[in-house]
Amino acid sequence: MSKLWGGRFAKNTDVMVEEFTSSIAFDSRMYREDIAGSIAHARMLAKCGIIESGEAEAIIGGLQEILADIEAGDFSFEIGLEDIHMNIEKRLTERIGPVGGKLHTARSRNDQVALDTHLYVRKELAEIARLLIELEQAFVETAQKNAGVIMPGYTHLQRAQPILFSHHLLAYFFMLARDFSRLQGVYERTDLLPLGAGALAGTTFPIDRHYVAEQLNFSQLYHNSLDAVSDRDYILEFLSFASILMMHLSRISEEIILWCSSEFAFIELDDAHCTGSSIMPQKKNPDVAELVRGKTGRVFGHLMAMLTVAKGLPLAYNKDLQEDKEGLFDTIDTVKFSLTVYASMIRAMRVNAERMLSVVRNDFSNATDMADYLVKKGLPFRQAHEVVGKSVRYCIEQDKWLMDLSLAEFKQFSPLFEDDILEAIQVETCVANRNSFGGTSYSQVGQALETARQTMGKQQAVLDTYTKSKL
Incomplete structure (x- = not known):
């Protein structure tokens, strides 16, 4: 197959090399972004007088027809054309003639693929932000x-102090809220227009990069x-x-798996989110939680792979950077799912409230609360x-709990104990008294719930701006 860059070469590319270097098997998912970028580029070329307005109209019309073909399933991607850019450009030239070749004026596949990836990641970040808020x-x-x-x-997976179940759940809310904040930083650094950089040094044509940024809703340009x-x-x-988000989901998964076991029995997952055993009829397995926990490892792996790819690359573009996409796409799919x-x-x-309370x-x-009781009576905490x-x-020796002790037994250990000790170490009292900011008391958890609602309101406002920037 004749290559669009083949003028320099006297021999055809080896078939194995074509297969090895081709990226169309995975970058075809960026066809919308590639076409949107090309349409914006064509408009800019016409605006700047680099091509005729009629030529730009023909290019844009051809690209829109190709978009319709792809979405209708009437487009065959060819490995020999290497990537999404070449596949679309070749079809465009076949459809509208030599004028299609003018589309690549003042750009390179280097800045074109960078643009496509920026657009794609920006779009997916908006969707992930929506799903984060939903969770x-x-x-x-x-x-x-x-x-x-x-x-x-x-602590240490040993019972420590009584808390509200809501307090525990909200701990995960605030982890996810930090994840959302991190996503905002990623979005900011993704919202940069690379098109116009050419292969590496810019272009000799009088282009208008700011116009392209406006067309594609980019707030910033690479300098x-x-x-x-x-x-x-x-x-x-x-x-x-x-990776951090999946780590949080993996921690949640671990607790879900523990909580729904017979040994804990704190919760029961809905049948729709479990599977059974092929041999043991009684089984109800938390496969969703286990799979999320397992998939965390592959996301970590993609991060390490990309760090390794990038660590030794000289400026500017190197073919190694084609390895940025498969792990990226798989991570996006994994996180969204x-x-x-x-x-x-x-x-x-x-939620099995009775079981948790009985535990x-x-x-x-309630032992810490018993110590706090004595401190409030004047005894130093260490004593x-x-x-x-x-x-x-x-x-333990008497096979009792603290609530089972009589006042006389309490006084064996300290004369400071009075009749109010049993009330002080009631489970409900232990929870209610932890009223420091961010604690597990009923009022503090109520305030935390309100903070969570306000946080989600702010996040929704951020998401709205992302949605408006989508093409």
Whole structure:
């Protein structure tokens, strides 16, 4: 097959080399972005008098027809044409004649692919932002629905102190809110127009890059042509953002898997989000949570792969940078799927409030509150800690809980104990008294819920601006 760049070459490309170097198998998904960029470029060429307005109209009409063909499934991508850019340009020339060849005036595939990728990532960031808000909403709704439900809080996976279940869920909300903030940074660095950089040094034609930026809703332009064609920082930032987000989803997954086990029995996942066993009829497996936990590793891998690709590249463009897309696309697909399925799963899960409360009524997670009681009576905390530690050891030896002790038994350990000690170490009291800012008390969690709603309102305003910038 004759190459659009083949004038320099006396031999055809080896078929294996064509297959090895071709990117059309994966970059064909950027056809909308490639056509949108080409239309904006054609308009700019006409505006600047580089091509005739009639030529630009013919080019734009041909591109719009090609877009319709692709979306109708009436377009065959060819490996021999290497990439999405060459496939579209070849079809355009076949359709409108030699004038189609004028489209590539004042640009290179280097700045063209950079533009396509910027447009594609920017579009997908808007969708991921929407899905993030949707998952946050699922956590807030579930926290509100289960307001007042008490569960054991853990450190080292050992029961530590009683907390509100809503408090636990909101911890994940605020993790996701930080993820959203990171996404905003990625979006800012993606919202840069590279087109006009040419292969690496700009162009001799009197182009208007600011006009193209307006056409494509870019808020900023690259100031350096070398940087424009070789920058993949925004992809690295996206992969870093995605890795942290998936790490958070993996942590949620781990707790979901634990909570729905028979040993915990804190929640039950809806049947729609579980699978069974081919041999054990009783099984109900949390496969969605396990898969999200597993897919986190592949996202981490894509980040490390891209860092490795970029680490030793001289300026400007190198073919190595073609390796930026498959991992990027797979990460986008993985993140979008994970966010979507998780929002549905969180909303549908059933919370076993009675089970969680029974657990904290039969453990020593109120021991810290017993120590705090003594401190409020004037005992230094380190001494109070020792008194309660001895009390716990006594209970273990006597097969009792702290709530089972009589006042006489309490006084064996300290004369400061009075009749109000049993009220002080009630589970509900332990929760209510943790009223420091950001704590697990009923009022603090109520304030946190309101903060979460306000945060989502601000995020929605940001998303609205992203949506307006979409082509």
